[in-house]
Amino acid sequence: MSHFGRSGPPDIADTYSLLVLNITFRTTADDLFPLFDKYGKVVDIFIPRDRRTGESRGFAFVRYKYADEAQKAVDRLDGRVVDGREITVQFAKYGPKAERIHKGRIIETPSKSRHRSRSRSPRRRYRDDSRDRDSRKRSRSRSRDRDRSDRDRYRAKDRDYRRRSRSRSASPDYSRGRGRSRYDDERRSSSRSRDSPSPRRSLEPRRSYSPRKNSPVKGESPDRRSRDGGSPTPRSASPRGRAAASRSPSPRNSDVDVSCSPHAPIY
DNA sequence: GTTGAGCGTT
Secondary structure: OOOOOOOOOOOOOOOEEEEEEOOOOOOOHHHHHHHHHOOOOEEEEEOOEOOOOOOEOOOEEEEEOOHHHHHHHHHHHOOOEEOOEEOEEEEOOOOOOHHHHHHHOHHHOOOOOOOOOOOOOOOOOOOOHHHHHHHHHHOHHHHHHHHHHHHHHHHHHHHHHHHHHHHOOOOOHHHHHOOOOOHHHHHHHHHHHHHOOOHHHHOOOOOOOOHHHHOOOOOOOHHHHHHHHOOOHHHOHHHHHHHHHHHOOOOOOHHHHHHHOOOOOOO
């Protein structure tokens, strides 16, 4: 039962691949087999997983022997809740049997079938610094587009989640089942004092900042040598405090001043 | 132990 994907594709002479999305990261082929096998003859099930971690990517390929059965499985299993997650079953678009499926049903063109325009692959597949850098340098317009898409994606995702929740009474009770108190962290931090005696903490227990000392200094970079050699502990609060201090007490800005300047009319 | 929006292996 676990031979799926072990010896590669057994016989894809007349098989139809179905793409199963939205499956849990722990779902295995053995879990999907009984579900899909009920609707037809499943030839093979393959779940691509990451080479580095070996974890499933969240989707699986189920190969059926007959197209009609695959179609039925898509119709019946699509939207089904498996392992607490609503899976999405659809014909595989890409793959060795893409053309075959093309004649089966994909011919309907995914214009407005289900999910709206889906991006290529926002999720980083493999780490390729050289190629990534090259691509970014080659076309900067693409980089800008990607940036925008990234932000848009976040909003779209949020909206999608809400919509999905209403569509099908999702089961958010899963979180409730495992009541975990986050206050444990606080408690643990209390006992942490014993773990790290922090000898240099005596220098400055991060009580308060000293604005009168480095405030008047301007143009120099005291956070470079002074911090490193002096007190490395308050380094964490350095950027924040410095930014706030620098931003707050500087009401005289060139840009804003021009607007309010009395000797700067609309001329 | 974690996330998530996606197209494949010996």
